[in-house]
Amino acid sequence: MKSPAAGAVGTAATATATNGEGVEKKSINPELWQACAGPLVNLPAAGTHVVYFPQGHSEQVAASMKKDVDAQIPNYPNLPSKLLCLLHNVTLHADPETDEVYAQMTLQPVSSFDKDALLRSDLALKSNKPQTEFFCKTLTASDTSTHGGFSVPRRAAEKIFPPLDFSMQPPAQELVARDLHDNVWTFRHIYRGQPKRHLLTTGWSLFISGKRLFAGDSVLFIRDEKQQLLLGIRRANRQPTNLSSSVLSSDSMHIGILAAAAHAAANNSPFTVFYNPRASPSEFVIPLAKYYKAVYSNQISLGMRFRMMFETEESGTRRYMGTITGISDLDPVRWKNSQWRNLQVGWDESTADLKRPRQPGMPDDDSSDLDSLLKRTMPWLGDDICMKDPQAPPGLSLVQWMNMQQNPSLAHSMQPNYMQSLSGSVLQNLPGADLSLSVRHVITSNASAKQRAVKCPKAASASTTA
Amino acid sequence: MKSPAAGAVGTAATATATNGEGVEKKSINPELWQACAGPLVNLPAAGTHVVYFPQGHSEQVAASMKKDVDAQIPNYPNLPSKLLCLLHNVTLHADPETDEVYAQMTLQPVSSFDKDALLRSDLALKSNKPQTEFFCKTLTASDTSTHGGFSVPRRAAEKIFPPLDFSMQPPAQELVARDLHDNVWTFRHIYRGQPKRHLLTTGWSLFISGKRLFAGDSVLFIRDEKQQLLLGIRRANRQPTNLSSSVLSSDSMHIGILAAAAHAAANNSPFTVFYNPRASPSEFVIPLAKYYKAVYSNQISLGMRFRMMFETEESGTRRYMGTITGISDLDPVRWKNSQWRNLQVGWDESTADLKRPRQPGMPDDDSSDLDSLLKRTMPWLGDDICMKDPQAPPGLSLVQWMNMQQNPSLAHSMQPNYMQSLSGSVLQNLPGADLSLSVRHVITSNASAKQRAVKCPKAASASTTA
């Protein structure tokens, strides 16, 4: 890999997929994978250090099986709530049946890390991915019915599709697009009707039936660097694939996760995890630098102001604000003093009025309806686009923390009260700290129809604010 | 349960399915489940004692994921190669997407058992299930094309379907059949053409497309005790559902199985397994009495004659004979002295000429073509229909063995040489001993086209013979 510290998906992950027998298959386009995963997903870069949360991994399995953990899981007292790991490898995958995207990561627990490792992780974070041009549309009843084709949003057609020859009557062309598996789909793109509009006609119904799409699912188009048209899907139907339960019991799965992590931690041997961004409630493999910033650059306390990113229905992002209303262990028996979902946050009602920042590929939508904004309630880790409020509580800089790590006695004494006395003079150099992994409950400050919307998110991209 | 010792599926398993949230769903018809599972599948009865083989369980996962076990699996030195368990519960399931049948079993390791338990297990074995009337047909290209309907085998239509009114011209009726999920399918059943034949026309294409069936898949019809028509499917496409790999790594799955069993064995606490009869190479939960008969009623030795049951293409059964050519550990490092696949068997060429016993619901097929006979190479545990050969090596009777169990010093000294000296006078009371779990490699005694067919089966219902 030429640029090991790059954080963008395109360079962070080797975009190859191997099946169970080790046969190399078609590679997966990283930009398309990213588009299908959603705007807030950001995989850590291979070769960097990460923090792995067994609780979060277990949560993903529970979400995939729609089943909570049972009581018969043995304790693994030697398995800490978080593991410092070296991320050896990241490969992108897509389910051949459903096109669901997921990533495979090979992690190796390490007992310590050096300054270079931390800096590499921080550098990978800062390199923002080049947002490729894409558009995403939720399919309507007309789009998916057998009665007609696909109505293309005007801006999308003009921005993504090759330009039409308007001297033709009507203007039309043949579009060729490839999906995640490199399958080719061809559509007739025509500009007709009264008033004029862009339509995909011939070939569209084959796509709809072939991918088994229904109204409410989403389809997206992007152009890669070679100006090739790619397309992907995102299913609205969030019913968990209960399929896996025919192979392994839920208990065995959870035990398998914990035992595999415990075994790897005891032997410092590599282990493999799968991260499914659209099934998992939260990322459970966090870049070391991001983890540091979340935990050590701020003094987490009750009443602290909070900012978090959500994904909107149309694949946009939206800030949301709230206040920390509680700090406690999610599972005090099994995972004591874990930072996984130890914060409760009450969300502001007023933040619904915040304007969503315009992003490329995002249709213009100025709706302030909270219900629609949060229909896609799966939370995501956000880009580091949050600005630090000058009145934020003081924290430690990256350099300060590294120095403390090299001075064990000092690090050991690093308590909230001590941290509070440190100077926050270098804070402005730090992007917002992502605390999403710590967020548990979402509480509305006002009883209204909004309660329906905010019940679902359990965690999301979050930043402390004043 | 009225008859706790019954071994038939209908009474052995509670035919209810619960989803992940504990909501009771429609019950699954046990006869239909049995028909879909195949003629050789025989689930142990709830309430009886069984022997659980972690190796076999792991094999099922490997087969489901089409991936062998990797090296990174930790050793579980305290987990024996077989666990004596009390089978608390058996529930029948069917995958809602694929109709694949599987069973969920709750096992609790026990350190000992009494005479009643052994007798109950033996009693459950002896109760033969009432073979319901059914027929099974492999779909042809014409059956699955959009050009026409389904050609019903004559005997099948006469035996299973309600009789037609032949005063009509042409004779026709509407058939209503329910699948495993209690979904209703209606077909027009007509007797027409030159020469006359039974056909399913209107409604058939909806079924084919709805179940996503292709030529080579099989469809089966049965009548339940209320004369209701039921239908099921068996897919020929044995491609493993790689879906589960998007949730959990193969390593974690294997670790999960072993760790769950080890934890349950250490605490004598219950654990849950899923048995998928059409994906698993062999059953890995064996009735205690069947295990006993396999291991203790015969002196296993090199050169011993061997008999095993296979499932034929048309859902029939077929005996196959061979000779034990080797006895050794499948995995000497991890599972020393395990009885799982420790026998190699060379199959007789001449056994291809054996007549298959006529069974209800099985179309007449006197083909002696070995290739076609063994196309369905997945092996199954068979019914106890094998007769004991008078010249068989001597073994222990059930009563003798029980007495030895109550006399530890005697049981401890129970060695092959010792057993050989015992009288075999009560042997005729014993059905053939099923050794299928121990069979590993299949070696043809003659190089020919038959080699292709016999490479695949790794184990099947087997009995020692002279």
Place this chain on the structure above:
DNA sequence: ATGTCGGCGCCCCGCCGACAA
């Protein structure tokens, strides 16, 4: 006994602009 095919009737898929939101 039953798998495949030519014939062909008619259903419904799918392309069109009209309209409205």
Place this chain on the structure above:
DNA sequence: TTGTCGGCGGGGCGCCGACAT
């Protein structure tokens, strides 16, 4: 700007017996 609908033309679904194996 774009979702839904009536209109309608034609491709293919699906029912039929012929024929072969």
